[in-house]
Amino acid sequence: MATLRGKVAIVGAADTRVGIVPEFNAIGLCADAALKAMADAGIDKSQIDGLVTCNSMTEPHFYAAEVLAEYLQIFPSYCVSTSAGGGTTYTSLLQAAMAIEQGLCNTVLLVLGDCLRSGLSREQALRMQSSTGHREFEIPHGPTVPAYYALIARAHMDRYGTTAEQLAAVAVEARQHAARNPAAQKRDPITIADVLNSRMIADPLHLLDCSLVSDGGAAVILTSADRAADFPKPPVYILGAGEGHGHEHISAARSLTTSAAVESGQRAFKMAGLRAADIDVAGIYDCFTPVVLIELEDLGFCAKGEAGAFVAAGETSLQGSLPMNTHGGLLSHCHPGNPGAMFALTEMVTQLREAAGERQVLNAETALVHAQGGIMSSHATLILGRENQ
Amino acid sequence: MTGTVQKFMPASNPETAPFWEACREQRLLIQHCSHCDQYQFYPRMLCVNCMQANPDWYQASGRGKVKSWTVVRTPVSPAYADMTPYVIALIELDEGPTMMSQLRDCADSSLQSGMRVKVVFEAWSEQITMPLFIPAEADIV
Numbered sequence: 001m002a003t004l005r006g007k008v009a010i011v012g013a014a015d016t017r018v019g020i021v022p023e024f025n026a027i028g029l030c031a032d033a034a035l036k037a038m039a040d041a042g043i044d045k046s047q048i049d050g051l052v053t054c055n056s057m058t059e060p061h062f063y064a065a066e067v068l069a070e071y072l073q074i075f076p077s078y079c080v081s082t083s084a085g086g087g088t089t090y091t092s093l094l095q096a097a098m099a100i101e102q103g104l105c106n107t108v109l110l111v112l113g114d115c116l117r118s119g120l121s122r123e124q125a126l127r128m129q130s131s132t133g134h135r136e137f138e139i140p141h142g143p144t145v146p147a148y149y150a151l152i153a154r155a156h157m158d159r160y161g162t163t164a165e166q167l168a169a170v171a172v173e174a175r176q177h178a179a180r181n182p183a184a185q186k187r188d189p190i191t192i193a194d195v196l197n198s199r200m201i202a203d204p205l206h207l208l209d210c211s212l213v214s215d216g217g218a219a220v221i222l223t224s225a226d227r228a229a230d231f232p233k234p235p236v237y238i239l240g241a242g243e244g245h246g247h248e249h250i251s252a253a254r255s256l257t258t259s260a261a262v263e264s265g266q267r268a269f270k271m272a273g274l275r276a277a278d279i280d281v282a283g284i285y286d287c288f289t290p291v292v293l294i295e296l297e298d299l300g301f302c303a304k305g306e307a308g309a310f311v312a313a314g315e316t317s318l319q320g321s322l323p324m325n326t327h328g329g330l331l332s333h334c335h336p337g338n339p340g341a342m343f344a345l346t347e348m349v350t351q352l353r354e355a356a357g358e359r360q361v362l363n364a365e366t367a368l369v370h371a372q373g374g375i376m377s378s379h380a381t382l383i384l385g386r387e388n389q
Numbered sequence: 390m391t392g393t394v395q396k397f398m399p400a401s402n403p404e405t406a407p408f409w410e411a412c413r414e415q416r417l418l419i420q421h422c423s424h425c426d427q428y429q430f431y432p433r434m435l436c437v438n439c440m441q442a443n444p445d446w447y448q449a450s451g452r453g454k455v456k457s458w459t460v461v462r463t464p465v466s467p468a469y470a471d472m473t474p475y476v477i478a479l480i481e482l483d484e485g486p487t488m489m490s491q492l493r494d495c496a497d498s499s500l501q502s503g504m505r506v507k508v509v510f511e512a513w514s515e516q517i518t519m520p521l522f523i524p525a526e527a528d529i530v
Contacts, residue, residue: 126394129465136399137431138489140519142461142469143477150459151479158457158502202477203460203497251479251489252431256457 005271006388008097009228009235012041012221013349015342018334019185021215022118026056027071029113029217029336034072037109037219042232050078050108050222052096054088054338057128058119068111078105085132085373086285087243088112089341090380094241096222106223112339113217128337132375134249146210146288148250148375150202153290155256157204159305162293164204166308168195170289171208171331173316178328180318180359185212186332209289214334218342220349225388236352239366240274240383242267250375259376261298268381269300274366276300279383281351281361282322283344283369286329295370296322299381323361326351341371345382352386396468398517405432407446412518415510419486421447430486451508452525453482458492458500480506480522494523 014036016029024032030053038044051074055064065081078099082092089112096108120128132148133139156162172192178184190208198207221231228235244260244267247253269275276299284299286292293307301322302310310316316324327333327347330340348367350356367384401409411418420429422436422444429437429444436444458478464470476492492506505525512518 126466130397134431134489135397136401136405139397140399140513140517141477141489141491142397142465142472142475143489144461144463144465146463147459147461147465147477151457151477154459154502155457200460200462202462205459251487256479 003271004097004101004241005239005273006237007101007225008222008238009225009388010220010349010384011223011228011231011233011235012037012043013346014040014219015183015346016113016217018183018216018336018343019214020117021115024115024215025119026059026114027068029115029215030068030111031072033113033217033219034109034111037111037221040233041221043107043221045072045074047107048074048109049076050096050099050105051076052080052082052092052108052110054082054092054112056114057337058115058124076105078108084378084380085338086287086340087371087373087378087380088338089345090241090369090371090382091243091378093220093222093238093345093382094243094380097238097241100222100224106227108222109219110222111217111219112342114336114339115215116213116337117215119215134251138249138251144202146205147202149288149290150205151250152256152294152376153204153288156290156293159257160308162305162308164196165192166293166312167204167209167289168192169312170286170292171195173311174286174325174329174331176317177326177359178332181327181333184328184333185214186328205288211287211330211335212332214336216334216336216343217339218346220345234353234386236349236384236386237388238382239385240268240270240272242271242381244379246377248374248377253376257294258304259294259298259372259379261295261370261372261379261381264379264381265299265370268383272383274383278366279322279368280364281326281348281367282324283348283367284324285341285344285371286325286331287335287340289331291372291376294376295372299368299370318359318361326356326359326361341369344369344371348384352384394466394468396513397466398514404434408432409517411448412510412520415518417449417451417508417520418446419449419482419484420444428484428486430482430488450483453480453506455479455492455502455504455506456481456487457502460497460500476500478522491521492523493521499524
């Protein structure tokens with residue numbers, strides 16, 4: 001069977017400034033990220049013939065990709081806007097890779113940006129709260145976004161004995177990573193006690209179990225592996241990609257404690273011909289602390305029920321067996337909504353280029369990124385490597 | 390949208406209208422497939438197990454257990470402020486399907502997964518009566 005393994009490479013990657021960035025609206029963040037990624041790849045817009053993006057929440061358009069292409073005055077042969085929530089980034093990247101592999105285009109700009117911190121109106125914020133959930137059978141009861149994730153946190157605690165301290169350890173570790181990243185929105189160290197003493201939002205989730213609300217954008221440039229050597233920076237190859245889709249609404253989930261990350265991970269590892277033990281550094285979607293535990297387990301980094309102890313033991317620190325979210329993640333680097341997972345992707349590119357400075361993972365050759373959208377609904381996993389053989 | 394913010398009221402459609410009509414009569418309807426003997430919720434035009442069209446409406450016992458729960462301490466919108474904090478729970482009905490609801494009349498300290506609950510109904514408007522749940526013990530008259 002034909003496979004995408006090693007056929008497509010990331011040859012440019014960049015973030016905008018993140019956190020509170022009032023000088024840009026959503027499309028401005030996309031344009032800023034695009035310019036920086038093109039500069040990183042050493043190309044100009046005339047070489048972009050594929051454009052992939054995602055709608056913003058603050059400036060939704062009926063044809064988001066066309067609006068951005070027009071704004072940048074790019075006239076691509078492949079132009080698509082994808083929507084898979086937090087998983088959009090890797091789902092989009094997979095579509096871009098397929099378009100390249102099929103010869104529909106040569107050089108794709110994948111760019112996402114949004115300004116949830118500075119650009120969201122009160123009406124939009126209310127609408128965003130009610131954008132997830134079943135319109136008739138969930139939303140009317142008044143669940144908030146943290147409440148949906150609290151339901152899976154509670155289920156994991158009930159089933160496996162996971163503790164609030166173990167959830168808090170995920171947030172503490174994210175902040176330790178962010179402290180080494182000058183770009184991160186939150187860098188002041190926090191303790192387990194700080195997390196447990198922060199305001200209860202939806203039991204058992206405290207304020208510091210929840211990710212940030214941010215402005216920010218990021219972009220990557222993709223091309224075929226056989227052209228990758230023509231670009232100035234070391235290429236990062238797509239070795240594996242997989243998706244898994246279990247439900248949309250949490251009340252219809254097959255399980256509250258095991259997600260379709262199992263399937264997306266298995267598919268990505270199979271394509272890459274690798275195992276969890278082969279991964280040197282990971283970007284794991286961390287919109288809320290319990291999500292990280294379920295993903296680590298479902299991707300095979302530890303057995304079911306053991307991720308709480310795994311993180312609490314420091315295994316995801318820079319010195320651990322699986323350094324994770326070395327940029328600080330959604331919990332401490334930034335979370336502008338749908339673009340959230342882009343920053344783990346650009347961070348893994350930085351790690352594989354050995355350009356991460358004091359947060360560099362030594363000898364990082366293989367990276368995994370995983371993201372989910374909805375409430376543990378749509379999952380996408382990518383495995384990236386320095387070499388394409 | 391000026392002034393008072395409204396609760397997120399369910400808008401029924403042809404597929405779900407019988408469910409909401411029954412709620413107004415204080416009956417909880419789920420669906421049952423006579424072809425494969427499967428119960429399901431939310432309402433659909435087919436059985437998700439065997440794909441047979443038009444599963445039958447079935448009046449559920451209204452009893453079940455809490456699969457997971459949370460206490461929402463920051464309301465989803467100002468319209469929910471007067472009921473805050475409120476408990477959001479996933480209820481596994483005795484017939485099998487799971488539904489999300491609010492759990493009422495239950496002290497935080499007594500909340501636990503697995504607890505028995507039963508349905509109650511609360512009129513939110515002329516059209517909409519919401520199915521909510523209370524601890525089954527509280528049902529004793």
